[in-house]
Amino acid sequence: MKKYIIYISVGLLLSIANAQDETIDKALNHDLELDIELENRYFLEARAFDGQKRYYPSLALRPKYTVEWKDGDHSLNVEGFVRFDRDGERTHFDFREFYYHKIKGNWELSIGLKKVFWGVTESNHLVDIINQTDAIESFDGEEKLGQPMVQFSIYTNWGTFDLFYLPFHRKRTLPGSIGRFRFPVIIKADEVLYESASKEWHQDLALRYANSINSVDLGLSYFYGTGREPFVQFDDQSGIMALYPVIHQFGLELQITNNAFMWKLESIYRSNALQKFVGLNTGFEYTISNIKSSGVDIGLILEYLYDDRGDLAFNALQNDCFMGSRIAFNDMQDTSILLGVISDLEKSSKIIGIEASRRLGSTMKLELEGRLFTSIAENEVFLSNFKKDSFLGLTLIKYF
Secondary structure, three states: OHHHHHHHHHHHHHHHHHHOOOOOOOOOEEEEEEEEEEEEEEEOOOOOOOOOOOEEEEEEEEEEEEEEEOOOOEEEEEEEEEEEEOOHHHOEEEEEEEEEEEEEOOEEEEEEEEOOOOOOOOOOOOOOOOOOEEOOOOOOOOOEOOEEEEEEEEEEOOEEEEEEEEOOOOOOEOOOOOOOOOOOOOOOHHHOEEOOOOHHHOOEEEEEEEEEEOOEEEEEEEEEEEOOOOEEEEEOOOEEEEEEOEEEEEEEEEEEEEOOEEEEEEEEEEEOOOOEEEEEEEEEEEEEOOHHHOOOEEEEEEEEEEEOOHHHOOOOOOEEEEEEEEEEOOOOOOOEEEEEEEEEOOOOOEEEEEEEEEEEOOOEEEEEEEEEEEOOOOOOOOHHHHOOOOEEEEEEEEEO
16 A cells, blocks of 8 residues: 555656646657566476475566656656566566656756666675665566655766655565575565664665766765665574664765776675674776677676675675676677676685576567576575575567
């Protein structure tokens, strides 16, 4: 019910914003798109829990609609998402975006549900905190839920300043009993507690400054509000304790381009009543261009990941190394491959990943995704839950 209250509130905000402009041109530019995705996931090992399957076919729809007026200075942007899966928890609907956007001079205003991305590194995006993770869509946290917000951006000679007002917290989606990537004790999203008495309605704020100076890209951010990551502790007797704390987070993004090298850094300092910690992700990507005049580019990636929470982290990246390669064939089909492995520097655990894509004609695309969990250490508190969840996924996308 609260989800629909959000959508109604967003609609009212959009109506008010539009009503204030009495000189809207009658000429409107419309753009309607629809992506249909047929996904097939096959898990390489037998189930770890009753009810789990090895084969999960699903269908996803991504309708997108944009209408612009007054030469694009005003627009309404809508992106929906719905998936039908044999795992009931993974069958879900969401508005990824549903917002009004206005441009005037050197400033922009957005009101509604929106996605905002922060980050520069490949293996993990520490600073990316505005949107909640859609954990039933992807293991690596790349998929995000739409976030209700008011965003004001101003562009100056000293860089870009963004101010975010975030009136509602969205809970992280979590797998059900027959889903993969689940814990031994089911964490029900609606039963996770809040530190704030206001619960989902704690009023959050975020600030970000970004600037590009020659070959240096810099981002500085601050977030205050309900954290997007739940604080989770497992107990053999009482089961599980999970809650969303109120946090302060300071973030740094830095990317330096030097010929074929891109040096990257993401770092955060997060504090709340339960814990304080530092997170770091740093490394480089070196690109070898047009190998033997073939048009093929190969990027070599090396990153180090650190999180000083240790076993209290809600991820498996406390002291790890990521090594990978990005191959772009630069052909008519836009073929690309990303290969990588995350290795724990203190334990034997490794995660091997592959992502590849290729266009089929002008309206279709084929994507391959795979994760292999190998040599998972028994004392790996987080990752040991998924050691039987290695999978390969093949997705066919049709664009309309």
